[in-house]
Amino acid sequence: MKEALEMVELGHAAKRFPRALSGGQQQRVALARCLIYQPSVILMDEPLGALDRKLREAMQMEIKRIHRESGATIIFVTHDQEEALALSDRIYLMNEGKIAQIDTPENICQQPQTTFVAEFIGLSNILRGEIRHDTLVNQQGNFALPATSTLQGQAALVISPEHIRLCAAQDALVHGKISERIYAGSETRLVVTLDHGERFIVRSSQALVGAIGNTVSLNWNPENARLLTM
Template sequence: MSSVKLKVEQIAKYFGPTKVLQDLDLTVQKGELLTLLGSSGSGKTTLLQIISGLTEPTSGRLLIDGKDETWTPVHQRDIGVVFQNYALFPHLTIEENVAFPLRMRKLPGAEVARKVKNALGMVELGHVAQRFPRALSGGQQQRVALARCLVYQPGIILMDEPLGALDRQLRETMQMEIRRIHRESGATIIFVTHDQEEALALSDRICLMNEGRIVQIDTPQAIYEQPRSTFVAEFIGLSNILNGHVQGNQLVTRQGTFALPHSAFTTGQASLVIRPEHIRLSRAGTALLEGEICERIYAGSETRLVVALTDGARFIVRSTGMSGDKIGDFVSLGWDVQHSLLLSA
């Protein structure tokens, strides 16, 4: 039996003369939590709408469990959707909201009651079954919306920026809840977000999109540590980038000449990427680059320093200790060459 749940084959979409999806290919495994990540206009929401059936592709095919579902009406697809605005019925209790899709399918009352109890138990909201949505917090309402989707066990669950309206602390709590529910239910989830930290925290794999194209699909660790382009490196986390050209085993830049990692194979124009956590600070005159600290940001578990180099470029340094460095201090920056990554320009 195939482990593939969803397959997108050469899907393209035009709105008028504008091509918003560029012949995409994508495979989602059964039980996977895949995140579609990208900025506004990247095409992630359009792709989600094509998968759900709310939008038709201009060309290409969509296969679910090996069956061509490209033109299947939305109500006939084995897909559930969780929206950002919850979409709960205010005049129905929580129990009635969760039961709604089952009653629409005309399931027997005893089966409805059992499934609703199980779904509310999974999102840990059995104690609010008789309350109305207005009595619940935003996070609780979002969990009800998820329970309403889980209750009829759709083959695929689509989540369209479901945490966007929540504050940071509640959003992080809900991320952990979604991971737990995914793990316990074994559901196949496609999650859309523009927040790269959310994608890193939630995903089995991340599908990063830009201008209607998929630029990289990988695990969170791989996409962070091994970005395939400077676009990916800058979109996923913070990066320091030196641009220049390769000469032998060195990169020649306007800031100086720097050794390359042993795995480097690029020739010609290239970029050297160093993550902020891999930068070492020392007193001026003892390392690879020199500059002046122009910004110091304390963020609890870390301190982030912005260093203005002598040529005007900015480097970001992340320190997890109590940094005594102050704005105006002159410092040198260094790094282990194997913690850098060379990418083609």
């Protein structure tokens, strides 16, 4: 029992009743009770939801260590995309009770199979339109497709924020105005409202990337985009 409590950083509270603990501490007590039996399968239904960010990140590392050392299969239910990516060897992404995609965290992010997956798992930029003569056409313009694309008809071009570049006006694929600017330490995140209302998320490492209301020009390498059916 003591070892299990130490594993969840509650050794100092061994003599206290659960009702005297905070909600987050009670969740860790539940995890300690489970670990005592050394089960082969552990179900965790949002176990870290009531914890503050620092403790949640520490517990994520502990869960990864427990998984590695115990060899147990852990089924971890969460609505937090970052948490799912950080903890999982394999992700089952659900939509309306059905599995939308089963894959590794890397493939879920880099190779989404549907627009739902692309929108849910990250801040993907999506241009919807019709494929004509090897380009995607919509009210924003004509956009080159990845060389390996074979789709026809209605489709969606998905571009990750890290692949969007600020550029000179003459090199732009789209133009828009900065509607939000968020400083996040190593990067600045921009929300750019395009000429016809769509919103693009841009991540930039540049310290000065313009103020809210400024017009910016954007482009990307077509090979970094992914074409999906609607």
